[in-house]
Amino acid sequence: MRVHKSFAEQLFNIGNIAVMCLVCMTIIYPFWQQVVLSFSRPEDAQLIGLHLYTTHPTLDSFRRIFMGSTIYKAYYWTIVRTVLGTILTVGVTTMMAYPLAKVYLLGRKFWMWIVVFTMFFSGGLVPTYLLVKNLHLTNTIWSLVLPGLVSAWNIIIIRNFYYSIPDELEESARMDGAHDMYIFVRIIFPLSAPVIATVTLWTLVGNWNAWFDALMYITNNKIKVLQIVLREVLNDANQMSGANPSDVAELAGQQYTPESIKAAILMVVILPIVCVYPFLQKYFVKGIMVGAVKG
Amino acid sequence: MNTTLVTHTLLKLNRQKYLFMLLLPGLVYFIIFKYVPMYGVVLAFKEFNPMDGILGSPWAGMKYFNQIFQSDSIHQVVYNTLRISLLKLVFAFPAPIMFALLMNELAGNAFKHAVQTISYLPHFLSWVVISGLIFQLLSPSYGLYGYVANMFGWKTQVLLAQPNTFLTILVSSEIWKEFGYGSVIYLAAIAGISGELYEAARMDGAGRFKMMVHITLPSLLPIISILFILQLGHVLDGGFDQIMNLYNPLVYGVADVVDTYVYRMGLANFQYSFGTAVGLFKGIVAMILVISTNYIVRKTTDHSIW
Numbered sequence: 001m002r003v004h005k006s007f008a009e010q011l012f013n014i015g016n017i018a019v020m021c022l023v024c025m026t027i028i029y030p031f032w033q034q035v036v037l038s039f040s041r042p043e044d045a046q047l048i049g050l051h052l053y054t055t056h057p058t059l060d061s062f063r064r065i066f067m068g069s070t071i072y073k074a075y076y077w078t079i080v081r082t083v084l085g086t087i088l089t090v091g092v093t094t095m096m097a098y099p100l101a102k103v104y105l106l107g108r109k110f111w112m113w114i115v116v117f118t119m120f121f122s123g124g125l126v127p128t129y130l131l132v133k134n135l136h137l138t139n140t141i142w143s144l145v146l147p148g149l150v151s152a153w154n155i156i157i158i159r160n161f162y163y164s165i166p167d168e169l170e171e172s173a174r175m176d177g178a179h180d181m182y183i184f185v186r187i188i189f190p191l192s193a194p195v196i197a198t199v200t201l202w203t204l205v206g207n208w209n210a211w212f213d214a215l216m217y218i219t220n221n222k223i224k225v226l227q228i229v230l231r232e233v234l235n236d237a238n239q240m241s242g243a244n245p246s247d248v249a250e251l252a253g254q255q256y257t258p259e260s261i262k263a264a265i266l267m268v269v270i271l272p273i274v275c276v277y278p279f280l281q282k283y284f285v286k287g288i289m290v291g292a293v294k295g
Numbered sequence: 296m297n298t299t300l301v302t303h304t305l306l307k308l309n310r311q312k313y314l315f316m317l318l319l320p321g322l323v324y325f326i327i328f329k330y331v332p333m334y335g336v337v338l339a340f341k342e343f344n345p346m347d348g349i350l351g352s353p354w355a356g357m358k359y360f361n362q363i364f365q366s367d368s369i370h371q372v373v374y375n376t377l378r379i380s381l382l383k384l385v386f387a388f389p390a391p392i393m394f395a396l397l398m399n400e401l402a403g404n405a406f407k408h409a410v411q412t413i414s415y416l417p418h419f420l421s422w423v424v425i426s427g428l429i430f431q432l433l434s435p436s437y438g439l440y441g442y443v444a445n446m447f448g449w450k451t452q453v454l455l456a457q458p459n460t461f462l463t464i465l466v467s468s469e470i471w472k473e474f475g476y477g478s479v480i481y482l483a484a485i486a487g488i489s490g491e492l493y494e495a496a497r498m499d500g501a502g503r504f505k506m507m508v509h510i511t512l513p514s515l516l517p518i519i520s521i522l523f524i525l526q527l528g529h530v531l532d533g534g535f536d537q538i539m540n541l542y543n544p545l546v547y548g549v550a551d552v553v554d555t556y557v558y559r560m561g562l563a564n565f566q567y568s569f570g571t572a573v574g575l576f577k578g579i580v581a582m583i584l585v586i587s588t589n590y591i592v593r594k595t596t597d598h599s600i601w
Contacts (some may be wrong), residue, residue, distance in 0.1 A: 010501070016397055034431070037431075106304070115325060120581075146324075150321055209421035228426065234423070266424060285564050
């Protein structure tokens with residue numbers, strides 16, 4: 001690096017650091033505020049203020065959330081959905097991508113075209129909904145796992161990675177009498193760990209954060225995922241702030257969920273993500289490179 | 296001749312049986328969950344009756360498409376979608392580029408790393424969570440907005456219920472959620488720029504700002520143009536997740552996009568055929584956009600998505 005810096009340059013550096021700090025503040029503050037609110041008493045959380053700290057720290061909100069069974073059930077279903085969805089997605093995607101990476105596969109272009117076409121055109125919301133309904137998947141965990149299982153995008157990314165594995169490895173295994181299935185399971189799959197980890201994490205986060213399918217397909221409240229619970233809790237605030245005047249009047253008599261409870265549920269929903277976040281971030285950054293623009 | 300070809304193919308098929316076994320589950324998935332719904336779009340041309348199913352329902356011809364082109368609300372919805380997409384294109388698209396440029400000028404490695412880690416975080420959370428944060432911040436009675444307004448003695452209003460402020464919130468929350476993560480790809484591209492270019496510029500007496508404008512930015516242009524064109528392919532999306540979590544009936548006038556409209560009409564109001572017709576209309580326009588943007592990308596940059 002250069003030794004002497006001009007005054008203008010130093011000014012720029014300071015300005016740049018200041019802008020970065022400001023940007024980080026806008027991200028940290030909303031989250032920090034939720035942390036503070038979740039540890040506040042409901043009456044303190046309701047007060048106007050910046051909520052940078054709380055004068056009466058309490059675990060009451062968390063205690064109240066964990067008293068009922070809702071949150072445990074929501075955790076259970078979110079985990080089931082995430083684990084099941086991720087395993088199946090990664091399994092089927094890696095399996096499918098392998099033959100498609102073989103130039104000599106019979107009808108390869110046709111199979112690939114079947115996959116890629118889904119990137120441009122889809123049946124849309126209503127036909128998909130009716131299909132899931134006709135298959136009697138609604139109100140089952142399968143309605144959350146199956147409809148979005150495999151994406152053409154993931155197949156292309158994994159297939160591109162398979163291309164980079166030298167053919168010689170495979171040939172020598174074949175010399176020793178191994179067949180495709182054996183090669184895939186024992187050689188290709190282990191060698192693809194980086195790209196598989198990336199796709200696994202994408203799928204994991206996607207499943208954890210998914211809510212719209214649960215909103216559409218789960219109508220009897222038996223399977224409630226965390227995001228839906230959070231949405232329901234937040235929704236009364238949304239209605240209050242937005243809905244048409246008559247709705248507001250109707251709702252006005254009701255008791256709203258205290259801010260401290262809302263904040264606590266929000267914490268409970270994002271905590272697992274925040275815990276694995278450092279790990280996630282590393283792989284996501286790698287993954288975006290794998291998937292970026294080349295193909 | 297023909298028989299040898301057949302036996303040859305069968306032999307090959309036999310040799311590749313394990314490959315086909317691997318391929319099969321995925322193909323079954325694509326056919327059931329992607330192609331059957333594609334067939335389901337015939338619903339748009341039928342008078343759907345749940346009792347008779349899609350196949351048994353009588354044909355309705357172009358009735359629902361005529362309805363689309365005659366309905367005022369669909370014009371409004373398409374207009375809203377394009378407006379929201381263009382606002383995001385103009386304001387949210389450059390944000391990660393600017394952030395990456397500034398980031399590149401940061402010296403301290405630990406500080407840089409910390410800024411990066413913090414800025415990616417919102418990308419990993421759902422719009423349900425982010426909307427929770429937004430409701431809290433913008434509450435006139437106890438949020439940050441209420442606090443600041445109180446301090447200066449402003450008159451407060453419910454910002455999410457005002458059409459104009461709603462659009463501002465939509466665009467700024469999009470920027471806030473994605474600028475950090477969006478910058479990753481640009482930072483990688485910057486890392487790939489040859490150091491010699493900077494050396495040479497320094498010899499010629501260029502300062503940091505000049506290098507940023509004359510070297511870094513031009514080197515990023517190919518990737519910027521690719522991402523921009525790709526983004527154009529999505530102008531009919533508008534951001535379904537975000538809008539579904541933030542909007543309310545008071546701002547339907549500006550916030551209802553094609554996808555939210557399909558959801559409300561098709562599923563919430565049980566107008567299956569009309570919803571399918573709107574979805575099909577969007578799907579066809581989107582397909583044309585994606586194919587033509589890919590064509591443009593291929594012609595202009597040698598890169599293409601397929």
